[in-house]
Each structure stands twice: as C-alpha cells, then as structure tokens.
Amino acid sequence: MDYRTLGNSDLRVSRLAFGCWGITSDFHWGERDEQASVDAIEAALDAGVNFFDTAEVYGDGRSEELLGRVLSRRRDQVVIASKIHPRSMRPDQVAEACERSLRRLNTDYLDLLQTHWTDPQVPIAETWEALLKLKEQGKVRHVGVCNAGTSDLADVCALQAPVSNQLPYNLLWRAIEDAILPACRERNISVLAYSPLMHGLLADKYRSAAEVPDGRARSRHFSGTRPLARHGEPGCEEETFAALDRIRAIAREAGRPMADLALNWVAAQPGVDCVIVGVANAAQLAENVRFLERGRESDLREALTRATDDLRRALGPNPDMWQTASESRYR
C-alpha cells in the first residue's frame, strides 16, 4: 500500500481510503449487510488501509457508530476523518456536532474534521473559525473541507489553509478539473477524490439508466424526473452510457476490469492524494487494493480521458452532482 502526506500536515494516509457512507443502510444504498461492512473494514486494515472517512449524516450517525465499534481497539493505528453535518455549520453547532461524532466514534479526538457542505446562511469563515478552535482544544488534529469551490477556499485560506478538499472526481464526473483542482494544487491542499467508481457505474454494473436503482440515479447524469432526484434537469443519460460503452471497449482491449482503469485513472491525476472508495464487502475491498497496487494506466490515461470528454461538456461546469447550477452549493 502506498501512503501520502496530506497538505502541509503530518497525516500519513493510505492512497486508498475506506469510504464509510455505504457501510449501513440508507435511502441511497438501500439495505446494507453490516457484518459484511465490518468484514470489509477488517480486510482493509489487514491490507494496510489506515484512512477511514465517515460523516455525521451517513446513516444518521450509524456509520460513525459502526466504525467506532470496529476501530476503537486500533485507535492509534488509524486516521479517522468525519464531517460536520450540513445543518450544523453555525459556530455553536460545530462544537456540538464534534462532540456527537466523538461519542459515536468512541474516541476523544478526530484526526481530520471536515465541513461537509456549506450552508448559504452561514459564511464558511465562521464555521472555519469554530473548527480551528476545536483544533486548539485538541479535539481535532487537522481540519479540512469538502465540496469547496475557489471562493470558499480563498475564504478559509485567509484564516488557515485546510489540509484537504474532498471532491467528487471520476471518469464520469470531471467538473473540478476546470478551476478547483488547479486551485488546490497551487495551495498545496490535498484532493481526496470521492465516488471514484461513480456509485458503481464505473464498476460496470449497469448497461442502461433503467437498470440503475433510484437512490443511485439522483446525480445529474440521470433524468431529473427520477423519483429521488432534486436537480430537475433533463440529465445526460445518453452521453453517460455512450461514455461507459467507450470505457468498456478500452477495458476489454486492455484485458482489465473497468473498475481497475477507473480507480487508477483518478489516482494518477496530479493533486489527487487519496481515492476514497466505498465497498459493500471484503471481496470488493481486496479487489480495489489489488487494482491500485498494480499501478497506473499511463498509456491508457489519454484514451480514457478522451472517452469522457463529450459527457464532461454535456454536464457543464457545475461540480454539484445533485443540484442544478442555480442551486449549486459550490462557491
């Protein structure tokens, strides 16, 4: 397993981070087998994965609880990242949210606490000051952001640069390439790429939009008429599945699984220090570790990028997967 140091911190984390959104059941993932999640976490630890990403909002706190149960015996060997609930961004709420996360995770410090999304009613600098106070108190070792656009980044950097910015980035979702990724690189902020398999689309699970369950069809790839979608846009289903067909052809030619190419493509992007992958079981975890350990696909990178250029143009510059441009939470 490869490791990277985040931003200008001393946090040394595995290139593959274990994404804990889907370790318990919810509206997005449907029913999850918690024992399979526990087995996957144990398999990750055995494979050298030391970085675990959760959030208060995942499973309404149950993701943090489950993670806390499994990791508490190995607390000093792991790096735990959590996130402030999007509705807890006011300074007084930040401290309470942190206490709740500590309790559920069964620990007295977090290695990384991140803003999850911004609240338009609360300037991010106010939230950031409250997070820096938690750092001074030793409850949090480092602070980071998620889903921060260039203006939010400038606002927090005026106080103290975050060690990382967690962003949606994969072959089917490349909007951050325009401005946010370069801004992070300029400021030495580590990019943690989330949804690297686009919720399974890049693991070659689905051949048409109709096959994708409603929870996973909320992103702007899909029609805004899907029952759980919030964006109301026409979507880009044709372009998405045409891009997947092209990626599948490249994968077949190379004799490699699509997920292998997708994970290595994103891991190889300059500025991306970590790939946060969600898994349903230990077998998927082991497979992803193997894919990333086997290495980069430098000869295929250009072809894979070109295969998704049309989709990138169709989706436009809004990096928010779930909301239309006028309601995008990126600033």
Ligand SMILES: NC(=O)c1ccc[n+]([C@@H]2O[C@H](COP(=O)([O-])OP(=O)(O)OC[C@H]3O[C@@H](n4cnc5c(N)ncnc54)[C@H](OP(=O)(O)O)[C@@H]3O)[C@@H](O)[C@H]2O)c1
């Ligand atoms: N900061 C934020 O706003 C934010 C937003 C989203 C995610 N995240 C973080 O990023 C993490 C990962 O993103 P994600 O969970 O959205 O999506 P993802 O990693 O792109 O997709 C996860 C899904 O891909 C499938 N998969 C994974 N490995 C596989 C393999 N080897 N073979 C076949 N299928 C495989 C599984 O689907 P099945 O369940 O169908 O098997 C799994 O549930 C989250 O857990 C969370 O920690 C953060």
